[in-house]
Amino acid sequence: MSYLMYLRKSRADKEAESRGEGETLARHEMLLTELSVKMGLEIGAIYKELVSGETISARPKMQQLLVEVMQGMWEGVLVMEVERLARGDTKDQGTVAEAFKFSNTRIITPMKTYDPSDEFDEEYFEFNLFMSRREYKTINRRIQRGRIAAFRDGWYIAGTAPYGYEKVKHKGDKGYTLQIVPEEAKIIKYIFELYTAGELQEDGSYAQFGSYQIRDRLNELSVPSRSEKPWSASSIVDILNNPTYCGYQRWQWRKVQKQMVGGKIIESRPKDADCEKVRGRFDPIVSEDTFNLAQKIKAGKPLPINTSTALQNPLTGLVYCAKCGNLMTRQPSNTRLRYAVLRCANSKCSNISSPLSLIEEQVIESLKEWIPEYNVEWPEQTEHEGETTLTVLENSISNIKEKLNQTKKQLNKTFDLLEQGVYNLETFQNRRSTLDSQKAELEEELKRIETERNRIISIEQARRDFIPAIEHLIEAYWEVEDIMTRNSMLRNVIDHIDYLKTERNKKGAGNTANFTLNIFPRIPENR
The missing domain is CATH 3.40.50.1390 (Resolvase, N-terminal catalytic domain)
Structure with a gap:
């Protein structure tokens, strides 16, 4: 060895x-x-x-x-x-x-x-x-x-510098400090200004900006993030919470905590707002007063109505934007809307959102239309006829495999005959070429028949399972209160859904389903 x-x-x-x-x-x-x-x-x-x-x-x-x-x-x-x-x-x-x-x-x-x-x-x-x-x-x-x-002592010990700064070695010392990047610092100041003071409107009032609105504004202005990706609301929140921007640095803000779960050690890094903070050896980008004001504004915002981590969207992972292809996500209700909506996660996309409950109802109604449609596409066929077809195909596959194995043995023997001197080089090459062609034809034929065999098996399985699954879903769906169970039931028969809405609802017609759903079933494509 x-x-x-x-x-x-x-x-x-x-x-x-x-x-x-x-x-x-x-x-x-x-x-x-x-x-x-x-x-x-x-x-x-x-x-x-x-x-x-x-x-x-x-x-x-x-x-x-x-x-x-x-x-x-x-x-x-x-x-x-x-x-x-x-x-x-x-x-x-x-x-x-x-x-x-x-x-x-x-x-x-x-x-x-x-x-x-x-x-x-x-x-x-x-x-x-x-x-x-x-x-x-x-x-x-x-x-x-x-x-x-x-x-x-004020030295910067973190691995990377936050947006707005770069990490530099202090001359004459072993420690590192932060140096302001002017172009990025302007964006940091703009973020805090929008969040704390708002923006002057044409009517003389000031519009208040939250993390989502700031994200949209930066992306509209094509402001580059450090990763060159579009800005996210979570990154805006992290900036607003980071005391580095007012001259302080944190120790063990996200300390690793270990827990024994199911016999395995699981690590987590929860955020600790009360962690130790000291004044750093670097210049702040915003004043301490501005930073503290941002914290007060954030603390005064109402918490979401439902803070549970349980699944709240029965269409999770199923609905995609027909315009940009991004996954549609649930946006909870706020002070303006009293209901949750399904919206495109791409802030630059013009696809219009709709009430989640309305989309869910239309999905179930569309499934009801599938039953007669697929019963027509799948005419009645006896179980005996299906078994006969599969038996013929299985016999063909077995015969081809036997011929293929024999061809491979003959191909291997040509090398032995060449080594023994029975074949000269020209005879060997001709014989090998013939057997290679025969082998390729048999492999292609085997692939074609196996594909046909698998297609028929899929059709029979879909015929046997698909329609009963839809009928059971329609009968039991609204009786089920657990959102995760509803999502599982839909995933069992739906591959994905494309959603498109180009016009907003008129006033008083919020429950009008003026959107298009293209639902793709979870069945074989070749029926």
């Missing part, structure tokens, strides 16, 4: 790279390759891990390595240090140790070769894993203390 080479970049490696010591993985690969040549080892594969995760669950290549080691696929694993294999908790360390021990897979490093069957090597290996974990904890505490000290 051959050997596996495992390469992983650590935090210390990144620091070394920043000092100009070269790319870590390339340097380690060269050293381990030289070691394998010196020891006469055959390298069967090289796994490179570019993530510096604390646990095995965050390292997909390490997971693959352990599975293959436990299956006994490798004689040994080459790695720069034992610490590269596991620096996680005792559970991870035990997993690694057991995998190598029970599969009797060797661990080869430039300093030492560990033989799991040797008692002393096993103890030394486990001791190294334990010490690597302690070292990791020590390094992590030191780094965290340094980060907290730098944060409280």
